[in-house]
Amino acid sequence: MQKYKVNFLPDNLSVLVEQDKTILSAAISAGVYINSNCGGDGICGRCKVILKQGQVKSQPNGIITPEDRKNNIYLACLTTIHSDLVVFIPDSSRISFDKLTPEELEERLSGLYSKTEDIPSAKAKLEDKIFKHSPFATKIYLELPEPTLDDNVSDLERLYRALGDLGDFSGISIGLFNIRQLGELLRDYAWKVTVTLGRRNNTVEIVLIEPGDTTAKNFGVCLDIGTTTISGQLVNLNSKKILGTKATYNQQAAFGSDVITRIVYAAKTDGLERLHNAVTDTINQIIIDLVTENKIDLNDVNCVVCSGNTTMIHLLLSMDPAHIRRQPYVPTANFIPVLRATEAGIKINPRGLLSCVPGVSGYVGGDTTAGVLSSGIYQKEKPSILIDIGTNGEIVLGNRDFLVACAASAGPAFEGSGLTCGMRASSGAIQKVNINKKDFSVQYSTIQDKVARGICGSGYIDLLSEMLEAGIIDKNGKIKIDHKRVRSADNGKEFIVCFKEESRSQADIVINEADIENLKRSKGAIYSACAILVKHLALEFSEIGKIFVAGGFGTYLYIVKAIKIGLLPDLERSKFIFIGNSSLAGCRQTLLSNQAMAMAELLASKITYFELSVDPGYMEEYGQALFFPHTDLTKFPTVKF
């Protein structure tokens, strides 16, 4: 097969690929990450590249304009390679893998709201004081008596006997690897060893046997595996201290921005493998960064717990997620047995264990279980709601007696995907907007105060709220003013947030009526899911005790504006509690406590999954939510424009 060299600029990275491969596939091989929200189907138009040199063939499509063609602009996913190429990837087509700054990260994990409005943080309540400290991996130092003719039980029985003196380890298991090294280890180190015990479902396993006393070196990692962002924490399993936190984008984003496109991609040749590799690469980089910064030996990380939505866990474990998206939406497994981390490609101590917080159903995963665990709604008398806003918005309503969960296909709009100028909440994204109600001038701030590159989710919430208040759009989302910032375009009218002269970008940053429609559908999905759940349980919003808002919703979210656009229900501000990354917090609890993991298992089997799409009232409720804030304004009494 003829092979060609493709050189990507400005990175100047080259790769040798076979004829007929797409530029997108070549870019992935070269380690150059190009946007591809649709997973390479030629639909999203995010993967435009400029051909500087060489011969290609491109499938016809409606996205490349005649002007694009003149400028040698192609869709990387639909363009195949027929000679050596030089390809330039513009900034707008590039996935930003900037790591979050410590400040951004703190915001992302804790929620920003508490900084701007004076609502008490529930963080204190999240601390795992209710669960006894009994970490996933425990180290025990043993000084064994040397064998004599009167006491010559085998080395392994000697070890078991010493453990038995400390507690009930009757069902303990051990692998051949550890048995094989036992004889030499015990004798070389004067019968003084440290045994690492790991929980393995209903049994306890001897994970490691190390010479001498290494009990001080016992670390674990908890990971929240989100569709867009992966967050990890390194924890000292003895002291429970969090040694560091890292978050970075899930490299799977290169294969589609939501779980559905990922599931579709997984069905392609090598698709599952690529998605698996992308997520483990991301995880391993997080772990490496965490141990390096803390000067810890990777071999002293003995266990990992992951929480993630059901599709993310399937992809992590190379389990086929295909049936999650087909009725009746059945995953391969919600409860995953404890594995060795290396079985999932996660690099810690080669014998270290991996546990996944159990999920509820195809669209309510272990991240939701972990959120229920850490929010504590399962302990309260009064029904509460947990809203985890992400590409897939999970909502749980319940108390100590019942827990019902549903998943709203919010879509990736609030993560900046699928919109004309949408982008993820990374450097250069407009995240806060104020519009002068008289002259419609726009003030905005961007993440890291960089030159504006686009608008992220929180920016869109601010923008919609401000446009409604300024009367730029009506309750339907239609632009109704005449102004130099308003002009007609292919997708209806558009409002110019930022002229290209201001942003020094290649084009004006705009929001058009199609974008507004898209956002309206997203906010409508989340609100109506909440409303249907409340109704399904014969409750009123007024009867709800607390609303816990969780998730990696950009780095900024202004709750008042989220209510104004009808994303969140119109309740007293004091009812809302931002709990940041509730999945990661719950995941950490299970890492540190056997009882917390047992509770997570109980919760996952206790939570009832409610399939929204089969509720006869859902479509009507959803339809009513397709207004700003809502068709029925009595539901939003405090919202006035």
Added chain:
Amino acid sequence: MQKYKVNFLPDNLSVLVEQDKTILSAAISAGVYINSNCGGDGICGRCKVILKQGQVKSQPNGIITPEDRKNNIYLACLTTIHSDLVVFIPDSSRISFDKLTPEELEERLSGLYSKTEDIPSAKAKLEDKIFKHSPFATKIYLELPEPTLDDNVSDLERLYRALGDLGDFSGISIGLFNIRQLGELLRDYAWKVTVTLGRRNNTVEIVLIEPGDTTAKNFGVCLDIGTTTISGQLVNLNSKKILGTKATYNQQAAFGSDVITRIVYAAKTDGLERLHNAVTDTINQIIIDLVTENKIDLNDVNCVVCSGNTTMIHLLLSMDPAHIRRQPYVPTANFIPVLRATEAGIKINPRGLLSCVPGVSGYVGGDTTAGVLSSGIYQKEKPSILIDIGTNGEIVLGNRDFLVACAASAGPAFEGSGLTCGMRASSGAIQKVNINKKDFSVQYSTIQDKVARGICGSGYIDLLSEMLEAGIIDKNGKIKIDHKRVRSADNGKEFIVCFKEESRSQADIVINEADIENLKRSKGAIYSACAILVKHLALEFSEIGKIFVAGGFGTYLYIVKAIKIGLLPDLERSKFIFIGNSSLAGCRQTLLSNQAMAMAELLASKITYFELSVDPGYMEEYGQALFFPHTDLTKFPTVKF
């Protein structure tokens, strides 16, 4: 490093090896098996080869005679390679890997005694009727209900639910491999699958999930791993039927003939690996032969149980056996957790399980536990003795209240090793001997009626008994007659059993006074071990109910002659029961019954190990047994010469 080609004749097998490697090591690489009882230390003189061509260097030693040198005869273990070589391996230096004939095998497994004397066989009692049929691996066919929106639990939970309907499988475990294939398998085969469940210590594991109903195909293998011979049986786990039995020599014999030389060899570079490979090669060949003859797919063999002495199990599992031979004789492990067979290099279904019958101590292994199990001595009221005659002679004395075991270092003499004309009980070995009491003419028969090549253990027992009766030797084992069959040699006087003209061999087949001394020490070790055990428990031989004689003691053993030379105690013939390969029988019981395995575990922890070497009376008892039949003739009232 310079490499040379070594061609072995008459096989015409060649191998490329590095300069300075020994001819023995080259032979092993080429797959040519040369005798090497001492494990390559240049002591046993079994590895003589004839150099036909090429340059070698050989260490000086007392075994190669000037005449050998003239004939270009070298010790393969002490001779290094310094050019391309052509090496001829004479028959006498060759390990015979002839498989036993079905008849020989039947003899080997059941004991020959019952054929020649009318003592009731205990075989019927050996059948595992006392244990409930609950095999190591069980297959269950399931027809799962197809998921609906009202019943959309995950695939794995659906499987668990169906199993839960059939019994208590609460602690069930499953590996990622099986989970990964679950979604496609269930859907491709209309939700009809067969689940193979395996006992895994205290839990049950889903070993396999197969499409459709495969319950009919559920096979297991039990293996007795002896120092010299490995025997295996293929068993239908549903019907309990034995489909076939195979026995062959342990290929480890090339590295030394007893456990001590193997342990020493294991400490050499690659030694443990070579020994491990030799035993797994042997086992895999047995299994392949069994499934091929029975037209069974190797993948339908789902489990293996092994019993063997502690060193054999260590070598099988690549566990360092070094400390078994050093005081206080501590093995790495007596109780081995259930493993995947492939972890030990055993080739059955890649997910199939391996269990080892638990052992008692460094010199009383799982083969003894299995023997106790199958002999049933642990159920009897009256104390019985189990004597397993092998290179390491294990003796167990006990009843339903107590069980005490010891190991007698009988040495390999009764397996034909370490004697001038000794050989294993394979084709051409003299196994039966009659001597005319007047003219001292010798009648003998050989295994497979081939030309005599040497004498095996049972031949030596006959020979000694006949020589005593004919007055050729005295009670000390000294040759006391003048005759054309008697002549002086380096090792004292020797008796010519067979002139080379008769046998058409290269030399006369003889027994000398050193050989007799050697045999006397072996029989003395076994007898005195029995005697000490009986004494240790304040019993008399007369109080013993039954004596179960087990083991792979050649293909022939004449009990009366064994008593005459003082190998077995002088008791009524009706007290002796030959039970053949009791280790294999017990091993099969554990394969077929969970309860039998639980009983084996109980027995292994209940059997008390008695270390002979530390008993103050042992040396005296042993010394008294160094006569034919014994110093104290009152102990052998029926023996008269």
